[in-house]
Amino acid sequence: MSLRSKDLLGLQDLTAEEIGLILDTAASMKEVLQREIKKVPALRGKLVVTLFYEPSTRTRTSFELAAKCLGADTVSIATATSSVAKGESLKDTARTLAAMGVDAVVIRHSAAGAPAILARTIKASVLNGGDGMHEHPTQALLDMFTIKEKLGGFRGLKVAILGDILHSRVARSNIWGLTKLGAEVRVVGPATLMPPEIERLGVKVYHRAEEALEDVDVINVLRIQRERQKMGLFPSLREYTRLYQLTPARLKLAKPEALVLHPGPMNRGIEISSEVADGLQSCVNEQVTNGVAVRMALLYLLIGGGSREALD
Amino acid sequence: MPLVEKAVIMDAEKLRRTLIRIAHEILERNKGTDKLVLVGVRRRGVPLAQRLQSFIEQIEGVKVPLGSLDITLYRDDLSADTKPALSRTDIPFDLNGKRVVLVDDVLFTGRTVRAALDALIDLGRPECIQLAVVIDRGHRELPIRADYVGKNVPTSRREEIGVELKEVDGIDRVVIRELTPDRSP
Numbered sequence: 001m002s003l004r005s006k007d008l009l010g011l012q013d014l015t016a017e018e019i020g021l022i023l024d025t026a027a028s029m030k031e032v033l034q035r036e037i038k039k040v041p042a043l044r045g046k047l048v049v050t051l052f053y054e055p056s057t058r059t060r061t062s063f064e065l066a067a068k069c070l071g072a073d074t075v076s077i078a079t080a081t082s083s084v085a086k087g088e089s090l091k092d093t094a095r096t097l098a099a100m101g102v103d104a105v106v107i108r109h110s111a112a113g114a115p116a117i118l119a120r121t122i123k124a125s126v127l128n129g130g131d132g133m134h135e136h137p138t139q140a141l142l143d144m145f146t147i148k149e150k151l152g153g154f155r156g157l158k159v160a161i162l163g164d165i166l167h168s169r170v171a172r173s174n175i176w177g178l179t180k181l182g183a184e185v186r187v188v189g190p191a192t193l194m195p196p197e198i199e200r201l202g203v204k205v206y207h208r209a210e211e212a213l214e215d216v217d218v219i220n221v222l223r224i225q226r227e228r229q230k231m232g233l234f235p236s237l238r239e240y241t242r243l244y245q246l247t248p249a250r251l252k253l254a255k256p257e258a259l260v261l262h263p264g265p266m267n268r269g270i271e272i273s274s275e276v277a278d279g280l281q282s283c284v285n286e287q288v289t290n291g292v293a294v295r296m297a298l299l300y301l302l303i304g305g306g307s308r309e310a311l312d
Numbered sequence: 313m314p315l316v317e318k319a320v321i322m323d324a325e326k327l328r329r330t331l332i333r334i335a336h337e338i339l340e341r342n343k344g345t346d347k348l349v350l351v352g353v354r355r356r357g358v359p360l361a362q363r364l365q366s367f368i369e370q371i372e373g374v375k376v377p378l379g380s381l382d383i384t385l386y387r388d389d390l391s392a393d394t395k396p397a398l399s400r401t402d403i404p405f406d407l408n409g410k411r412v413v414l415v416d417d418v419l420f421t422g423r424t425v426r427a428a429l430d431a432l433i434d435l436g437r438p439e440c441i442q443l444a445v446v447i448d449r450g451h452r453e454l455p456i457r458a459d460y461v462g463k464n465v466p467t468s469r470r471e472e473i474g475v476e477l478k479e480v481d482g483i484d485r486v487v488i489r490e491l492t493p494d495r496s497p
Contacts, residue, residue: 001397021397028382028398037434042385070385300385300398 003301007119007126010135011176019144019177025297026145026290032069033293042304043072046103050076051093052129053084053109058264058288059129059138063106066295070304072103090114091121098122103303107131125302127295133167138298139263140173142291144181146283147218149290150259154181160212160254161185162246163222163271164193166233170263171222175201188212189222189244192233209244213253220261221246224271237270246272251281259283315472315489321465324484327446330462331360334444335367337460342411345374347439349407353416353428354382354399359479360446361415379403381414386427407436413460417475419445422456446475447486 003018011019032040048067050060064074077084077093084093090109097105104125107115112132119126130136144154151157159178165171165187178185179202187198188206199205206212213219224240234240246260260272260282268274277284322330342348345368352361358380365378382399414428425443432441444460449467465473467488474487 025398028400031400031402032385035435040385040434041430 006123006302007115007128008137008298008302009115009119009126009128010137011140011173011180012135014137014177014180016180019141019181022141022294022297022301023145023148025301026141026294027149029069029296029300030290030293032296033289038069039071040069041071042300043067043070043103046070046072046303047101048072048074048104048106048299048303049097049102050074050106050129051079051097052077052107053079053114054130056108056129058291059108060106062288062291063127063129063138063295063299066292066299067104069292070296070299072299072303075102090117094118094121098124104299127298127302130169132169133172134169135173135176136169136263137173137177138291138295139170140177141298142287142294143170143174143220143261143263144177145290145294146261146287147259150283151217154178154183157183157218158216159183159185159218159220160206160216161187161220161222162209162212162244163189164224164228164233165189165198165222166193166195167225167228168222170220172201174220175203179203186212186216190234190240193228209246209250210253213250216254216258218259218261219246219251219254220263221272223263223265224267226267241270245270246276248273248275248279251276251279257281261287264288314492316492318471318488318490320485320487322446322463322486327462327484327486330446331363332367334460334462335364335371338364338413338442338444339368339372341442341459345372345376347409347411348413349377349379349405349410350413350415351379351381351403351432353414353424354380356417356475356477356480357381357415359477360417360475361413362479364413364415364444377405379405381428381431383424383427383431386431388423388427401431401435403435407432407438410436410438412438412441413444414441415444417446417477418473419443419448419456419458419461420451420473422452422454425456426454447473449473 050063052060067074102124106127106129108129109131112134115126115128115131128137161171175185185203187203262284350361350365352358369375380402382401384398442459445458446462448458448461448464470491472489476483476485478484
């Protein structure tokens, strides 16, 4: 079995079977990461470009590491110092990369849908590293991988996503993926940070953290972007912290072994207390390792093996 | 082109005796079990290596370490659409300084063995690597040979050898199949 599309644009487009394939492949990749020599030649001779129009450390580094562990070469384009700063359009940048013979492009862009435009423009595989408020599929897949590894599966699990749901592409991708695999997803946050009609994605909406966290198996804590406060979406960080911070007391409402996930970077003392972030139930560091394994799996599934051009 | 079964070249009993003979040969060549380890190449090399491990145990009273190797990430013949499912490499011991017997079902072009050698060497530096196969069917494309061979079977390239094992296929036997040319124009 292989993936149907040449690209990874979002979890909305994937079937449950495809998600299963990615997670199983990632488990094998994790074994490679535990070796003394963390390198296999599966993507030798392939070129992976990271094209990030928004700042990112961990997603970009994780993709580059994943490509290198599979033997691919990587080039990273910092848009501030490239011809993008001279006004080159996304499509022209893409065509230039295509002419250089890239096999995969990882893109992060503030506009939702930018990866899809890129995917239609070039033959190379496009991997969405986060687009606007739309999707962040690799983050959701690594969250799901972590859940599957720790808890065995998804059917019947209760997963709470806590925080700024409105602006979160991580939340959207997680909702698509988790509901497809049979988990119950709860979203919780202030009404001003909750997208209207989010119930239509098959989730339960809560506004009180205490209610939402009751008896859940997983809590995925989202980052509060401080700049949102200036937009008047919540009165003060202090109030947010008082009502929604994941504290040891709130964590106790969940199942005793419940997992705590956070996509990082964490604002300690705001959306999550330091005690919980460093606690036994926190999977934050493991998520980072798993992120490399999941991205290796995706690169392997999308560009591993003979080139698609040769098959056309 | 459909595959038609031509002949059964080993039944369960013959396969069992063959593996016992190979177990003896491994012990003879390596002068016992000191530093000896078995590594099966996924998929059918793994149950074969398990059987060799238990025959060696019956003969010498020593259970030699056993590992399994997935070589998918080292292959040079993957196409974008027919990717075999990736499984896990599991070598629960240090390979450095060991005498490794690599176990596979069929030796054909030698490309699988080449990939397996690369994969092993990335995991450590064994003292030596030997190769045991149930069937050697010829048609080598690389300078590779087996140290232990169950049976040499000269084949044509249109033929295929199937080593079928209880653990995977529900039956123990080795068959030759032939691709019959499609008659339709």
